[in-house]
Amino acid sequence: DAGVTQSPTHLIKTRGQQVTLRCSPISGHKSVSWYQQVLGQGPQFIFQYYEKEERGRGNFPDRFSARQFPNYSSELNVNALLLGDSALYLCASSQRDGNQPQHFGDGTRLSIL
């Protein structure tokens, strides 16, 4: 079975632009979470979606938004990009909500110029 897939793998944007990152969970997984990993740090929780509803939100500004589609795939949107948004964005999926093991994709590397 395919793992969590994220696209694109790399992306270069300039300050002020908007970006959309995509995630396809493992087949049968209904929960998707997004994390931001700045170079040299551990990942930081951004959002969790389960059955198309937002279940959790981390300490990120409103420029960050996400949604989950009926097929359980998800998009993360970031508006008005700042240099500090440069990071590896990781998507994780799990079968259900609650304490389920989360499986991570390889991430999207976003660079802001």
Next chain:
Amino acid sequence: AQSVTQLDSHVSVSEGTPVLLRCNYSSSYSPSLFWYVQHPNKGLQLLLKYTSAATLVKGINGFEAEFKKSETSFHLTKPSAHMSDAAEYFCVVSERGFQKLVFGTGTRLLVSP
């Protein structure tokens, strides 16, 4: 609030010698604890998890960790290091029943021949 502290930013071992990566946690509730590994330019792979069953948890690739409530520790060990173990290791805590993962700052394991 939950947090984890990884006591070493770097650990260097020789191939064939034991590995010890240290982690202390702080949680107001009964925590779930995890260890994840990240190889360069890759996503995160779950090594093992503790969710209130046996305090000694066995994971993949010969790793294991022991939950010690009295010491609030969850150290990761392996009897004999392999070159392929060189990677970044993250200790992670979550509140029981919730998906949000809180990561430590990571420990880079270096394995020399």
